[in-house]
Amino acid sequence: MKKLHTTTATTTLALLLLLVLLAATSLRVAMAGSAFCDSKCGVRCSKASRHDDCLKYCGICCAECNCVPSGTAGNKDECPCYRDKTTGHGARTRPKCP
Template sequence: MHLKPNTMKLQATTTTTVALLILLLLGSSSFHLSMAGSAFCDGKCQVRCSKASRHDDCLKYCGICCAACNCVPSGTSGNKDECPCYRDKTTGKGARKRPKCP
């Protein structure tokens, strides 16, 4: 069987495209897994953010703080003295400085 040059080009392009898509899928799934928090932080932050009105934001910032400090205060609010690192994290400097961790 003899293929025409245009058919061979199309076949090579299709193969390359499929290979790139597979690499993209594999890369994105491993990136998602690397961004996943630890079981410790996930569990502690679920409790901490269980009553938060902005649950997703609370989980995001709690996870960041937990990863950096390796602790999360008990309860759904307050108790930040249990974890000074968590308590002292802020979003910036100057007048706009606010607590980062929920």
């Protein structure tokens, strides 16, 4: 009976480890930007003083809206979803997308 319990525990542990590995792999893929967003955000953030932050938020907005306004600034009317994303609520609300 003890051998059966050990085998079950080992199998459960192996399945749990496999599940963790699969979850980590899918998270890494989800966090990687698409070629479309990477190229559009690269242009959008090319002149930004905080380049890494710009790329991060632009990538988030692009993934949610499937568009990025042309140019390095302005033109947000080309993409209303991108334009209307904000952080926070109330008095501390600011535009989320660069």
